[in-house]
Amino acid sequence: MKKQLKISLFEQFGETLNTREAVASLFEKIKTEAVTSVTLDFSYVTFVSRSFTDQLIKEKLSLSEKVDFIFLNADDNVLRMLREVKKTQNLKKRVYKQIPVFKFSSKSKLDEYLISI
Amino acid sequence: MGKSLNIKAPRRFSDNFGDPFREILKIVDSFNQDQTTDSIHVDFKENKFSGPFYLGPLSSILFNLKSLGQEINIEHSSSYLTTICFPYGVQLENQSIEEITNKLQLFTQKTYIPIIHFSTDKTPNQEVLRTNIISTINTILKEQLKLPTNIISAFYYFIDELTQNIIHHSESVVGTIFCQFYPEKNYVDLTICDSGKGILQSYIDSGKFSPKSNDEAINFAIYGKSTKNLPNNESRGYGLSTTRNMLVNGLKGQFLLYSGNSFFIHTNAREEIIALPKFKFFKGNMVNLRIPVFNISDFSIYNYISH
Numbered sequence: 277m278k279k280q281l282k283i284s285l286f287e288q289f290g291e292t293l294n295t296r297e298a299v300a301s302l303f304e305k306i307k308t309e310a311v312t313s314v315t316l317d318f319s320y321v322t323f324v325s326r327s328f329t330d331q332l333i334k335e336k337l338s339l340s341e342k343v344d345f346i347f348l349n350a351d352d353n354v355l356r357m358l359r360e361v362k363k364t365q366n367l368k369k370r371v372y373k374q375i376p377v378f379k380f381s382s383k384s385k386l387d388e389y390l391i392s393i
Numbered sequence: 394m395g396k397s398l399n400i401k402a403p404r405r406f407s408d409n410f411g412d413p414f415r416e417i418l419k420i421v422d423s424f425n426q427d428q429t430t431d432s433i434h435v436d437f438k439e440n441k442f443s444g445p446f447y448l449g450p451l452s453s454i455l456f457n458l459k460s461l462g463q464e465i466n467i468e469h470s471s472s473y474l475t476t477i478c479f480p481y482g483v484q485l486e487n488q489s490i491e492e493i494t495n496k497l498q499l500f501t502q503k504t505y506i507p508i509i510h511f512s513t514d515k516t517p518n519q520e521v522l523r524t525n526i527i528s529t530i531n532t533i534l535k536e537q538l539k540l541p542t543n544i545i546s547a548f549y550y551f552i553d554e555l556t557q558n559i560i561h562h563s564e565s566v567v568g569t570i571f572c573q574f575y576p577e578k579n580y581v582d583l584t585i586c587d588s589g590k591g592i593l594q595s596y597i598d599s600g601k602f603s604p605k606s607n608d609e610a611i612n613f614a615i616y617g618k619s620t621k622n623l624p625n626n627e628s629r630g631y632g633l634s635t636t637r638n639m640l641v642n643g644l645k646g647q648f649l650l651y652s653g654n655s656f657f658i659h660t661n662a663r664e665e666i667i668a669l670p671k672f673k674f675f676k677g678n679m680v681n682l683r684i685p686v687f688n689i690s691d692f693s694i695y696n697y698i699s700h
Contacts, residue, residue, distance in 0.1 A: 290532065291528075292527075292549050294531070294552075294553045295524050295557060297515070297520040297524060298520075300520075322542060323531070323542075323549045325554070326632075327553055353542070356695045357695065360698035361698065363699040364631060364698070370617050370618075373616060375615065375664060376665050377666045377667075377668055378665055378666070378667055379668045379669075380667070390415040391415065393409055
């Protein structure tokens with residue numbers, strides 16, 4: 277028998293969705309409810325952080341064989357974050373550059389440097 | 394009478410990004426040169442005003458020392474220092490989420506977020522509390538700054554990424570956040586710091602990448618070499634790299650990261666690491682952001698997420 281769950285993310289967390297832990301606690305609730313379909317309602321949500329999104333994609337995927345997910349009323353900000361974060365998952369190669377390292381031989385030279393910034 | 398370490402806050406700081414940090418280095422040096430003090434005395438009598446880049450890290454250091462049993466005396470007559478809850482932060486212990494949220498929301502009409510030492514404890518109660526604190530900070534910043542969505546999102550982004558780094562990497566008991574808006578100067582100074590193990594130790598403990606020094610560890614962290622295992626469908630190591638890129642290249646701001654005995658500075662004029670003498674070793678991480686507050690209509694945080 278199908279069991280559905282609808283969650284208003286604004287009611288749970290407010291208009292900004294932050295932290296991996298918030299997603300983890302959300303999915304603990306989903307797992308204990310033993311549902312087959314989950315609607316995540318993004319109404320009134322204006323910002324989703326990268327870490328929230330990354331964890332959301334990962335947790336959703338881990339349940340994807342048992343649970344259907346629907347993202348309801350996700351605005352352009354949410355959709356864009358989902359797309360950008362997906363690009364970074366499973367990315368093996370990243371650009372690395374050597375940053376120049378400097379030292380100062382005296383406290384006064386270090387002070388001069390810091391005052392100049 | 395026991396030995397006291399005296400810290401005297403300067404009369405004033407210039408607006409230069411590096412000036413308060415210079416004073417923090419002096420304090421760190423003093424602590425490291427003499428660890429046999431019985432008490433610490435902090436004197437603000439002659440200080441006219443200090444901002445987040447001095448007060449944030451100093452409060453983090455004092456909070457940590459007090460928790461270790463150090464006697465600390467603060468001398469000041471400043472209503473500002475009292476209002477921002479220097480140095481021990483907004484009272485969070487034995488308070489309900491509603492009480493804490495209500496307390497923080499009193500700052501909505503101010504130009505600052507008070508000092509908050511948030512717990513990094515991973516119990517469910519603390520995680521809920523922390524999530525609520527961050528959401529409340531975001532709500533307050535939105536009211537204080539009145540910026541368009543594309544710009545205020547960057548603030549939310551920085552705060553989330555840098556606090557998450559403390560929770561997942563630092564092994565610090567608390568992280569510290571403090572923020573001041575300067576409307577007449579059109580920028581916000583934000584500092585987020587901890588007294589944990591620092592970036593180099595984090596790499597050493599993970600067994601990854603084997604950086605040979607603090608400056609190499611910072612280089613690795615800035616370019617996204619993560620200490621976390623990377624199971625499928627998870628991205629790690631983007632917090633610092635995307636934050637500094639977004640701030641400096643996107644918003645024309647300034648970024649400083651101090652860990653161990655090195656610091657990284659990134660502005661539109663420079664991108665470099667400074668290796669410091671051993672007595673300037675900082676136990677933990679300190680990130681200072683100077684965030685210009687301008688309406689840049691074509692700025693989008695999404696241009697910086699995946700780089």
